[in-house]
Amino acid sequence: MAVSVDEAVSTGPTRERTPPTRRLGGRGRSVLEIALLTVLAVVMLFPVLWMIETSIKENRDVYAVPAQFFGFSVTIDHFKDVFVAPGGGRSDLSVAFLNSAVVAGVSTVLATVLGVPAAWAYSRFAVKAKKDQLFFILSTRFMPPVVVVIPIFLMYRQVGLIDSKLGLILIYTAFNAPFTIWMMKGFVDEVPAEYEDAAMLDGYTRLQAFWRHTLPLLVPGIAATAVFALIFSWNEFVFAIFLTSSDSVRTAPPAIAGLIGGTTTDWGLVAAASVVFALPVLVFAYLVRKHLIAGVTLGAVRR
């Protein structure tokens, strides 16, 4: 990497947007930019840093005044507490993490299994009022969860889905399916329909043609889409806290939030649980970082 900081930060668009009269010298502007970026980085990253520090501090250092940035003694007790109950056995938090994994995993699989064929159908077939249907599907994502959570709560209570993992799985699937359909439609559009036509003339049925020739080409797209769905389900808080109550069903976000409050708050435990909670998302986001950008420009790039 032979790019200097100057080159790396002074981008074209910034240069164009700066009116010539107000433009500082090249050096001065770079310094200003670096300063602003540093402030931004500190503001963004400090909570993360503090969370990590707190998770490995002993309790007396957590509450120390003035706060200790360095020179505290490191412990992994908090991380042990996340997974192991004080009396031995599984902790409630570890159950919550397991619930999160089950709910996020199953709802993602369901959304993918439903969404990919739907995306294929919308891409390949002449569906009546296709645009309207697609818009309707997208429109279900317009509402923030908090708007629909009360009606969902009432309906779930009627049908007995309250405080059940199945209930969460269904609502997350419903929220992820539209996203999966839209994102996958973009990927399916990119795969020429001729492969399927050719396979059908070879003697395969349409479904066999899709399965043998189109689906394997969609695997990278499916992986990226599934990771997005997984991250949404993993992070989801509003539905989880409204629709579940017992420790055996609760997912990690409400469970961690539940640690705060009461007479005392074990901040070390909260921080350690948060670190454990954030790690999978970071890993997955790293895995699909290319698609995070591709998702924005999808359709603009033609092969």
Place this chain on the structure above:
Amino acid sequence: MGTVAAHGLCKSFGKVQALDGVTLDVPDGSFFVVLGPSGAGKTTTLRAIAGLEKLDAGSVHLDGRDATGDAPAARDLAMVFQNYALYPRHTAYENIASPLRARRCSSSEIAAAVERMSSLLHIERLLQRRPAQLSGGEMQRVALARALVRHPRAFLMDEPLTNLDLKLRVEMRTELTRIHRSLGATFVYVTNDQVEALSMADHVAVLKEGKVQQVGTPTEVYERPANKWVAGFVGSPPISLLACHAEGDRLVGAQGWTLPRPRWTTAEDGRALLLGLRAEDLSVEQRRDASLSGELYGIEPLGDRTVVDVQVGTEILKVKARPTVTGTPGERLLVTVDLDRAHLFDADTGLSLSEAGR
């Protein structure tokens, strides 16, 4: 092998009427070319025969049996796509083997069939490559092999030579004709290249805006075009069309010229006509009774021949001449006309008026 019959095919895409009552009868074992400009509905016709396009109206009969609603797999047809549509994840071998795998042939049968095809098309050394590692001509051969590897009722080819360079195209033209003869199979071949149509076909259907304009042998289509549009589309350089009308024993041009009225015309006096003259039926070198006078407009040397553009009034005549012909623009010229080979069309309907008298 098989016959393919399409009757009254209609298909629209939104507001665009792609097919408007297309009827074709492809005899068993023929090389049937569907010729037309882009957007004429050629590919849609082929896809309708293949079962890839749902029809608004019309029927497709294969070997005399109604196959209109059948799935593509049930029709027992093979198709070569314009962009080849080779499966990108599979080797050339697997691509060629695909139709046989769909029919659950044994691997020894498949190996024998692929070997036979690859030696016929000279692609033995390409079999282990993937489509991305093949050139356009090689991909075309693999796509052809995939279609030819089994013995379907008929082969459908959608402009298979369009994406090849000129030299390869000429080569493959000969090769396809050779393959057609050796297989004796029915070929339905779509192209916008009239040279391909005239050189390969034993039957040509000329298509325009979703309608069949004329069906016939290449000679019929060239020598006796059914209307002015077919006359203009088939033939290079294009036929020259001059506005005129009959007056007693003369043809009087809108630009003031007169020619003797051809014996075979039945058109009544005063009716608006178009006189169609092909470049090879005109001459600036010979002397004949019938002639038009004009000015030299331009000279296009084409190597083996020269096309001389002669301006008659405001209309341009394309005249075929020997390569040695010279002249300067503006020079007065006498163009002699072989009226026995001329065509007359009704100016309003565009239909040929030449048939009756011949």
